[in-house]
Amino acid sequence: MLCIPEGKEQEARDFYTNVLGLKELTDLGYPLPKGAIWYEIGDIQLHVRPEENHQLSKRHPAFEVGNLESSRLILESNGIVIKNESPLPGRIRFSFRDPFGNNIELIEILELG
Numbered sequence: 001m002l003c004i005p006e007g008k009e010q011e012a013r014d015f016y017t018n019v020l021g022l023k024e025l026t027d028l029g030y031p032l033p034k035g036a037i038w039y040e041i042g043d044i045q046l047h048v049r050p051e052e053n054h055q056l057s058k059r060h061p062a063f064e065v066g067n068l069e070s071s072r073l074i075l076e077s078n079g080i081v082i083k084n085e086s087p088l089p090g091r092i093r094f095s096f097r098d099p100f101g102n103n104i105e106l107i108e109i110l111e112l113g
Contacts, residue, residue, distance in 0.1 A: 003051040060103035068108035
């Protein structure tokens with residue numbers, strides 16, 4: 001779950017839906033907690049929820065993507081600052097902050113050999 005300041009739900013929708021291209025889950029058959037926004041990413045869900053005293057966490061989600069360079073170009077074209085992360089064997093990765101300061105990491109698994 002990522003937390004956002006209260007009252008920033010539309011800004012979160014704009015970022016996660018329009019910039020990141022995530023699919024919002026809107027018809028779950030039950031109501032979501034007040035202000036919560038849920039997204040589908042493959043076979044997992046990302047929950048974004050307003051929090052009264054929003055504070056940044058060092059914890060962050062990391063998502064595997066098929067083309068890291070394409071993701072980088074999309075983010076940079078939307079004014080998102082990219083931070084290259086230290087290399088890991090068989091992986092390339094970077095991170096960025098959403099408009100609320102949450103850290104998100106994207107990773108591409110490299111084919112070896």
